[in-house]
Amino acid sequence: MNMASPRDKIIQAAMELFWLKGYNSTSVADLLSRTQLNSGSLYHVFPSKQDVLIGVLEAYREGIEQMLLEPAWGQVADPIEKIFALLNGYRTMIVESDCTYGCPIGSLALELHEPDPRVRELLAANFANWTAAIERCLDAAGKRIPPDVDKGALAQFVLTAMEGGVMQARTHRDVAYFDRAVTQLRAHFELLEQAAKATA
Amino acid sequence: MNMASPRDKIIQAAMELFWLKGYNSTSVADLLSRTQLNSGSLYHVFPSKQDVLIGVLEAYREGIEQMLLEPAWGQVADPIEKIFALLNGYRTMIVESDCTYGCPIGSLALELHEPDPRVRELLAANFANWTAAIERCLDAAGKRIPPDVDKGALAQFVLTAMEGGVMQARTHRDVAYFDRAVTQLRAHFELLEQAAKATA
DNA sequence: CAGCGTCTTGATTGATCGTTCAAACAAGCG
DNA sequence: CGCTTGTTTGAACGATCAATCAAGACGCTG
Structure with a gap:
């Protein structure tokens, strides 16, 4: 039973990727492939990529x-x-x-x-x-x-x-x-x- | 008589723009509009954008x-x-x-x-x-x-x-x-x- | 089961990116 | 002038980007 919500998955992946590659060099596609989500799901939770950054911070x-x-x-x-x-x-x-x-x-x-x-x-x-x-x-x-x-x-x-x-x-x-x-x-x-x- | 070569113009503009906006956020188009050059001229002097960075450094x-x-x-x-x-x-x-x-x-x-x-x-x-x-x-x-x-x-x-x-x-x-x-x-x-x- | 609101799908969009290149132009030389 | 060499032009290209959205799946309630 994996309770990780899409939001948590994105935040965790973003923490790693922003740390690894930086914010600008991390594409939304990177986040999607890492989390196995679709773009619609991400944008359902976060209005924009910047809001992912805000969540991470x-x-x-x-x-x-x-x-x-x-x-x-x-x-x-x-x-x-x-x-x-x-x-x-x-x-x-x-x-x-x-x-x-x-x-x-x-x-x-x-x-x-x-x-x-x-x-x-x-x-x-x-x-x-x-x-x-x-x-x-x-x-x-x-x-x-x-x-x-x-x-x-x-x-x-x-x-x-x-x-x-x-x-x-x-x-x-x-x-x-x-x-x-x-x-x-x-x-x-x-x-x-x-x-x-x-x-x- | 402005003796500034295209190379010098690009380097000077890149120094300012990389400082102002960073490397990734400075587009080649930014460098061209600042120097009033065309893309071909820039790429005649520098093989790539990264070579401009090298020139700046x-x-x-x-x-x-x-x-x-x-x-x-x-x-x-x-x-x-x-x-x-x-x-x-x-x-x-x-x-x-x-x-x-x-x-x-x-x-x-x-x-x-x-x-x-x-x-x-x-x-x-x-x-x-x-x-x-x-x-x-x-x-x-x-x-x-x-x-x-x-x-x-x-x-x-x-x-x-x-x-x-x-x-x-x-x-x-x-x-x-x-x-x-x-x-x-x-x-x-x-x-x-x-x-x-x-x-x- | 039906009805409804929430969440997911993923192809698509338009913008912007770095880069290319055939063509035009300029300058020096014989 | 003709020829060569070096430089400039700027439209075009393919890739990639963040973001969109109509359509469908899911889950809850009555």
């Missing part, structure tokens, strides 16, 4: 806990190590795809040059959710981070480093570029922890 | 000094300030485009999911040129940076922060996201300079 937004955070944080308790465990999750994705795919949100964000406002807001919301999760880790780290540090900005900087690192790893087809970005971020956190200790 | 690679570094570094002598002057140049680009366009190389790098090897190598070469310029600044900074710091990795981290910041500024349509990334990077450099002083 909403699914990412709703699923960040189960799809991203819980898998990465299952074995990790230390709040700062949680941050690097999450980054390591992205590393795994990069390696398993031979450095060809990166962050699905980041790729879409740069691919869509003049996105519909709803799409842009969903991209922004996904980023905001991600950095909010990091900021919770920073708050949990308490006095290990100097109190004068803007934790929101630092959380955003983690995303910055991740996205920039993913981009370069994909361009060079070499994880080492991602690893170096993470190493530099780690060095920054160590300097911050030292500074917090020194003024304690 | 080569132009960026060859022109990094005059187009990017010299304008940003004209008034700046301090090597570390040069780094932030370059970042400020990108900030200007972001603001002037109302946060819609970012780094032309980064956008292309994430837009092209399965690029031709020549294209990928040129994207990588452009990134490598950029970080090499930063690394020269870091070398010039001498003992202000702790000697045990991997200057190549740190130079790459500057690019990482720039690309990640640009991506978020564009997604949120707000330069503040870029500014915060730069601020965090600046904090990192200040911590490094302090560490270098402490062990001097």
Whole structure:
């Protein structure tokens, strides 16, 4: 008994294909052959291809806990190590795809040059959710981070480093570029922890 | 007397259009109407649209000094300030485009999911040129940076922060996201300079 | 079973894409 | 002038795209 509704099938296929090939390079025909549906069924559920994208971005937004955070944080308790465990999750994705795919949100964000406002807001919301999760880790780290540090900005900087690192790893087809970005971020956190200790 | 050859006209138009709309969303027809050429003329110079892209990426690679570094570094002598002057140049680009366009190389790098090897190598070469310029600044900074710091990795981290910041500024349509990334990077450099002083 | 609303089928549409090519044109040379 | 070589013209081509819709199948209720 396969309960997967057409809608769910399309969303799942679109998540994979948009990640693999990007939004513009994924044709509606691709979605149809992957889901074994006909065009009429797709257009019965989604008014347009863009609405599929919106569905995908909403699914990412709703699923960040189960799809991203819980898998990465299952074995990790230390709040700062949680941050690097999450980054390591992205590393795994990069390696398993031979450095060809990166962050699905980041790729879409740069691919869509003049996105519909709803799409842009969903991209922004996904980023905001991600950095909010990091900021919770920073708050949990308490006095290990100097109190004068803007934790929101630092959380955003983690995303910055991740996205920039993913981009370069994909361009060079070499994880080492991602690893170096993470190493530099780690060095920054160590300097911050030292500074917090020194003024304690 | 306009000496601009068809080739130069196409490259210049393609630089603008690929930056504005991306590679896939720029049609050959767009290039033709912008350059007032006919399709045959374009295809006489470039075997395919992808060869136009290659020409653009080569132009960026060859022109990094005059187009990017010299304008940003004209008034700046301090090597570390040069780094932030370059970042400020990108900030200007972001603001002037109302946060819609970012780094032309980064956008292309994430837009092209399965690029031709020549294209990928040129994207990588452009990134490598950029970080090499930063690394020269870091070398010039001498003992202000702790000697045990991997200057190549740190130079790459500057690019990482720039690309990640640009991506978020564009997604949120707000330069503040870029500014915060730069601020965090600046904090990192200040911590490094302090560490270098402490062990001097 | 009949009736009705929901969902599915898949051929078809018109637009747009990158690319081609025979023909016309221009410039240099003997 | 005639001949060659290089360049431009622009209509046309086939492929592919997102989207449509009349017709049919399905499922529920009475």
